[in-house]
Amino acid sequence: xxxxxxxxxxxxxxxxxxxxxxxxxxxxxxxxxxxxxxxxxxxxxxxxxxxxxxxxxxxxxxxxxxxxxxxxxxxxxxxxxxxxxxxxxxxxxxxxxxxxxxxxxxxxxxxxxxxxxxxxxxxxxxxxxxxxxxxxxxxxxxxxxxxxxxxxxxxxxxxxxxxxxxxxxxxxxxxxxxxxxxxxxxxxxxxxxxxxxxxxxxxxxxxxxxxxxxxxxxxxxxxxxxxxxxxxxxxxxxxxxxxxxxxxxxxxxxxxxxxxxxxxxxxxxxxxxxxxxxxxxxxxxxxxxxxxxxxxxxxxxxxxxxxxxxxxxxxxxxxxxxxxxxxxxxxxxxxxxxxxxxxxxxxxxxxxxxxxxxxxxxxxxxxxxxxxxxxxxxxxxxxxxxxxxxxxxxxxxxxxxxxxxxxxxx
Amino acid sequence: xxxxxxxxxxxxxxxxxxxxxxxxxxxxxxxxxxxxxxxxxxxxxxxxxxxxxxxxxxxxxxxxxxxxxxxxxxxxxxxxxxxxxxxxxxxxxxxxxxxxxxxxxxxxxxxxxxxxxxxxxxxxxxxxxxxxxxxxxxxxxxxxxxxxxxxxxxxxxxxxxxxxxxxxxxxxxxxxxxxxxxxxxxxxxxxxxxxxxxxxxxxxxxxxxxxxxxxxxxxxxxxxxxxxxxxxxxxxxxxxxxxxxxxxxxxxxxxxxxxxxxxxxxxxxxxxxxxxxxxxxxxxxxxxxxxxxxxxxxxxxxxxxxxxxxxxxxxxxxxxxxxxxxxxxxxxxxxxxxxxxxxxxxxxxxxxxxxxxxxxxxxxxxxxxxxxxxxxxxxxxxxxxxxxxxxxxxxxxxxxxxxxxxxxxx
Numbered sequence: 001x002x003x004x005x006x007x008x009x010x011x012x013x014x015x016x017x018x019x020x021x022x023x024x025x026x027x028x029x030x031x032x033x034x035x036x037x038x039x040x041x042x043x044x045x046x047x048x049x050x051x052x053x054x055x056x057x058x059x060x061x062x063x064x065x066x067x068x069x070x071x072x073x074x075x076x077x078x079x080x081x082x083x084x085x086x087x088x089x090x091x092x093x094x095x096x097x098x099x100x101x102x103x104x105x106x107x108x109x110x111x112x113x114x115x116x117x118x119x120x121x122x123x124x125x126x127x128x129x130x131x132x133x134x135x136x137x138x139x140x141x142x143x144x145x146x147x148x149x150x151x152x153x154x155x156x157x158x159x160x161x162x163x164x165x166x167x168x169x170x171x172x173x174x175x176x177x178x179x180x181x182x183x184x185x186x187x188x189x190x191x192x193x194x195x196x197x198x199x200x201x202x203x204x205x206x207x208x209x210x211x212x213x214x215x216x217x218x219x220x221x222x223x224x225x226x227x228x229x230x231x232x233x234x235x236x237x238x239x240x241x242x243x244x245x246x247x248x249x250x251x252x253x254x255x256x257x258x259x260x261x262x263x264x265x266x267x268x269x270x271x272x273x274x275x276x277x278x279x280x281x282x283x284x285x286x287x288x289x290x291x292x293x294x295x296x297x298x299x300x301x302x303x304x305x306x307x308x309x310x311x312x313x314x315x316x317x318x319x320x321x322x323x324x325x326x327x328x329x330x331x332x333x334x335x336x337x338x339x340x341x342x343x344x345x346x347x348x349x350x351x352x353x354x355x356x357x358x359x360x361x362x363x364x365x366x367x368x369x370x371x372x373x374x375x376x377x378x379x380x381x382x383x384x385x386x387x388x389x390x391x392x393x394x395x396x397x398x399x400x401x402x403x404x405x406x407x408x409x410x
Numbered sequence: 411x412x413x414x415x416x417x418x419x420x421x422x423x424x425x426x427x428x429x430x431x432x433x434x435x436x437x438x439x440x441x442x443x444x445x446x447x448x449x450x451x452x453x454x455x456x457x458x459x460x461x462x463x464x465x466x467x468x469x470x471x472x473x474x475x476x477x478x479x480x481x482x483x484x485x486x487x488x489x490x491x492x493x494x495x496x497x498x499x500x501x502x503x504x505x506x507x508x509x510x511x512x513x514x515x516x517x518x519x520x521x522x523x524x525x526x527x528x529x530x531x532x533x534x535x536x537x538x539x540x541x542x543x544x545x546x547x548x549x550x551x552x553x554x555x556x557x558x559x560x561x562x563x564x565x566x567x568x569x570x571x572x573x574x575x576x577x578x579x580x581x582x583x584x585x586x587x588x589x590x591x592x593x594x595x596x597x598x599x600x601x602x603x604x605x606x607x608x609x610x611x612x613x614x615x616x617x618x619x620x621x622x623x624x625x626x627x628x629x630x631x632x633x634x635x636x637x638x639x640x641x642x643x644x645x646x647x648x649x650x651x652x653x654x655x656x657x658x659x660x661x662x663x664x665x666x667x668x669x670x671x672x673x674x675x676x677x678x679x680x681x682x683x684x685x686x687x688x689x690x691x692x693x694x695x696x697x698x699x700x701x702x703x704x705x706x707x708x709x710x711x712x713x714x715x716x717x718x719x720x721x722x723x724x725x726x727x728x729x730x731x732x733x734x735x736x737x738x739x740x741x742x743x744x745x746x747x748x749x750x751x752x753x754x755x756x757x758x759x760x761x762x763x764x765x766x767x768x769x770x771x772x773x774x775x776x777x778x779x780x781x782x783x784x785x786x787x788x789x790x791x792x793x794x795x796x797x798x799x800x801x802x803x804x805x806x807x808x809x810x811x812x813x814x815x816x817x818x819x820x
Contacts, residue, residue, distance in 0.1 A: 004609070011601045011615045014608070024631075036601055054653065055632040056640055063639050064632030133776065138750030142735040144671045146657060150739045151748070155659065155669070157583020158568060168649035168659035169667055169739055170580050173567025179629045183590075187597045188775030191421045191446055194604040198424070199414070204780040205421045211776070214756045217745060218774040219589045221434075222465040222474030224757065227742035228769025229473050230466055234742050239578035243464065247556060249565065249578035257579055259565070261554045325552040329560045329579055332637035332644050335627060338561070340548030346624045347634065359638025364628040365598030366543065366621070370614040 010037020010363075010372035015193060017041070017097040019072070020079075020088070020112075022049045024145065024175045025129040025212065026101035027068055028182030033097075033189065034071030035363040037372055041095070041388060042072045043079070043088060046410040048381035058355050062378075066350070066358045069378025075389075076382030076410035083408045085111055087393070092120045094392045097189055101129040104139045114207065123201030125192045125208070127185045133211035143212065149177040152216025153223060159236035164297075169236065180215040240300065245292040246271070249329055250304045256312040257329040260303065260319065263289065267324055274322045275306045345371065352377035382410045420447020420773075420782035425603060427451070427507040429482070430489075430498070430522075432459045434555065434585045435539045435622065436511035437478055438592030443507075443599065444481030445773040447782055451505070451798060452482045453498060455489070456820040458791035468765050472788075476760070476768045479788025485799075486792030486820035493818045495521055497803070502530045504802045507599055511539040514549045524617065533611030535602045535618070537595045543621035553622065559587040562626025563633060569646035574707075579646065590625040650710065655702040656681070659739055660714045666722035667739035670713065670729065673699060677734055684732045685716045755781065762787035792820045 004014020015038040019030040027042070027049065034040040042049075055064040075091075078084040089112075092098065098117060100107055107113055107128075114126045128134050131143020132151075141147075149155050154176065159169035188208040195205050217224070223234040239248040244263035252258055262271040268286070272278050280286055280302075285295040292299055307315055312328045319326035328334060336359060341347040346362040354377070363372050389395040389409075403409035414424020425448040429440040437452070437459065444450040452459075465474040485501075488494040499522075502508065508527060510517055517523055517538075524536045538544050541553020542561075551557075559565050564586065569579035598618040605615050627634070633644040649658040654673035662668055672681040678696070682688050690696055690712075695705040702709055717725055722738045729736040738744060746769060751757040756772040764787070773782050799805040799819075813819035 007605060007609070007612060007615060011598075011605050032597065036598075056636045056642055058639060062632070063635035066635055067632070127775075132750055133754050133756075135778065136750045136753035138748075138753075142671075144657075144735045146651065146671055147669050147735055147737045150659070150669045150737050151745075153740055153742065153745055154582065154584070156667070156739045156741050158580050159583075160577060160580065162665070165575075165577065166661070167570060167575065167577075168661070170568050170570065170646070170648055171651065172564065172582055172586075173569075173644065173646055174564070174629055174631050174633075176582075176586075176629065179631075180593075183593055183597065184775045187442065187593065187600065188421075188446075188777070190597060190600040190604055191775075192777075194600055194607060195417060195421050197604060198607045199417070202417065205417060205777060207778055209776045209778050210774065211754070211756075213751075214754070214772065214774050214776070217751070217756060217771050219584055219586065220771065221584050221589075222472070222477070223584075223742045224745060224771055225473035225476055225768045226466045227746050228759075228767075229468060229765070232466055232742070234583065236580070236583055238580055241556065241581065247554075249560070251576070251578070255572070257566070259557050259560045261552075261556055325554045325557055327557045327560050329566045330563055331566050332563065332633045332642070335561075335563055335630075335634060336637050338548075340542055340546045341624075341627070343546035343548075344543050344621070344624070346543075346621075346627060349638075355639070357638075358635045361627050361630065361634055362624065364620065364624050365537075365594045365601075366619045366624070367598070367602075367615060368545065368617055368619050 007037070007370065009375065011367055011370065013037035015039065015097065016095045017099060018091055018095040019043065020098065020100040022101065023051050024178035025181045026099045027051065028179050029099050029127070029129065029185040030072060031068060031070060032183060032186040035372065040072040041091065042069070042074050044074055044076045044381055046076050046078055046407070048076065061355050063355070063358060065378040066352045066355060067360050067378065070360070071375050072379065073384035073388060074379045074382055075385040078408050079110060081408045083403065083406070088112065089117070089120050090393050092117050092124065095121065095124070096193065097125045097127065099127045099129065099185065099189070103143065104130050104134045123196060123206065125189060125196065125206050127189050127208040127210065129181050129185050129210045131212050133214065134209045145175045145178045145212065146171060148212035149216055151213045152177060153220045154216050157234060157236050160238040161236060177212045177216050180219065181210050181212040184215045185210045240296055243293065244289060245296040246299050246303055248300050250307040252307055252312040252315055253309060254311045258307060258312055258315050259327050259329055261325045268292070270322050270324050274318060274324070350374045350377060354380060385409050417447070417780065419785065421777055421780065422600070423447035425449065425507065426505045427509060428501055428505040429453065430508065430510040432511065433461050434588035435591045436509045437461065438589050439509050439537070439539065439595040440482060441478060441480060442593060442596040445782065450482040451501065452479070452484050454484055454486045454791055456486050456817070458486065471765050473765070473768060475788040476762045476765060477770050477788065480770070481785050482789065483794035483798060484789045484792055485795040488818050489520060491818045493813065493816070498522065499527070499530050500803050502527050502534065505531065505534070506603065507535045507537065509537045509539065509595065509599070513553065514540050514544045533606060533616065535599060535606065535616050537599050537618040537620065539591050539595050539620045541622050543624065544619045555585045555588045555622065556581060558622035559626055561623045562587060563630045564626050567644060567646050570648040571646060587622045587626050590629065591620050591622040594625045595620045650706055653703065654699060655706040656709050656713055658710050660717040662717055662722040662725055663719055664721045668717060668722055668725050669737050669739055671735045678702070680732050680734050684728060684734070760784045760787060764790060795819050
């Protein structure tokens, strides 16, 4: 039985993916595929993916990289050299999928256009991830993540109501647009693999073109149809929800935030009782959800004055005791210590041979009967080049030495 | 050739999915599968999915539903009746996948546990979507989306720096946690289908357990490893980025926001020139990215004073002319009129027979050689019950009449 057949390494074991990516979107896509068991070969420039320099480091090694590069093997290749590109084409013969996130057209300029790749591997699935997509008049605009998120509509909605404060809309604290594009690409790739292996290769289903902007817009619910039909421009609502109250983050005495969602009649009554304000049950401002939404600011201010008298810990107990949906707004620390995450392996210690013990998020989606594992942590630049050349390409020692000597392989 | 073989309806045509879902997460999962061509049968309670009441309506019909329910067929079944559950089991025989988002254990209580479903359809893939997952001590907590997002870590990071304003952290303006869980579930489902059809059914890869909290945490980049190794608690940065400046949303004279990402030496110099402040190029506060990050508030205030003198339209032209990455912070209106979205079909008019012309987002991921289409818009409650009973189950007219009479089928 091959490793692929047994599924030992996860549901996608047996699939091999070549990543010619950098930063977040394409590498996040391959992290997801690798987490489910695919064999990921990452091509890096001799100095490595710039994302290795991002975020906090230990001895010059990025902690994020331990996660972002996990379940991948790295080859550092100089693609400016013809010999580097030749090696890449040799590798493509052994792969099911190529994922890339250069600017549109760049692969073509490098002599690595999809039709050239497919000469070496007919039926190759090629996933392009970019800011705005591979076609259209705007495809060549600079694809900064934050700008793509703004164009996708998420930035405008992530804000306090503009009339209440003059503050700029908030960035979701991570590169959400890049990661969404990576996740959509992974979904598209597996869909294309299903079709290829079920019905045979068809050129129509071999190319996937994922735009960061479109990945974000795809999540925007009723925003677009409501504008189209009614001219309604969806507005930001701060910590609240436009259609239900009370639901917000409220301050605590120890300068944390607690989420309270008491937006139904029985929950609201329970909350008022807990606050010692059952007199407000019949207050016309707060009778029924529609009234509460209209007076949400007053209501939030009342709840905030109350919550601010207690620590987050105390409030959590009080609210849980009263059976009111609530939670501290979790920080990294809260997440690291959460028993539910620990019980499910969603927060786990992983040994990284380059750094030591590193706290990793688990694998999503979770297959409870075959949960898979973090088989390896983010590798050093080019750590696997020699092994892959021998194993997949059958290059001998002298050829590898010569490639290293000329700087094509690092 | 079957419809599945031709791939006429999209890359996933040939797959049939039964959704026993409600609200956002499971229905978003099936929207994604349906967008790629899968046949989606949605089981609804006689009064319909409550999400049909959400958001703006036309003649009592939700505009969001036109999108959320697209490419699906609806059967309204009373699952409290044994006969309703029997019909569901008959349907399961004809499906590849079941997606559900009840509270953990609820399916079991209804007599629809996965092993019962699999008696009728061996190898059935079952995807469970829930707030906290199907296992662990916290699995039964109330699964409100906003609370799951807070526990996943995204809420804390989506805020202005707490020390600068006392405002609560902001909700991403959509149910991002639910949608992420739906997208992860879709990715897992297709992965399981690939394995089933490549290597044959294996019980190990038939169950998928997606938690909203975990789907969010999975996107949190270096947050968890940096806390684990260094005790560093990742902090919110408002409109800015922690590691690069200037990059923020700046006010305009017409009360809009413009995103400017001038966070490199040449881009920053260009921006200063455009502002008529080239004298600041050598200001020690702004020399090099590290210095600019340290003085980001001063810098943002300078840029904001400048941007506030011009309209968003004028600024866009000026910044584009100077080749500085920027964009208006798009509202629904900007998105609806954007030529790039229109050119790629990402914003498109769709005829909804129940409402009229509705503006829909396109299909993501995009397969340029087989782009698929919106085959149908969100159907009326139970619109397809009779047709599906005849087509898949071979029920005759009298049986259907009797089911309607007894209220089992609406």
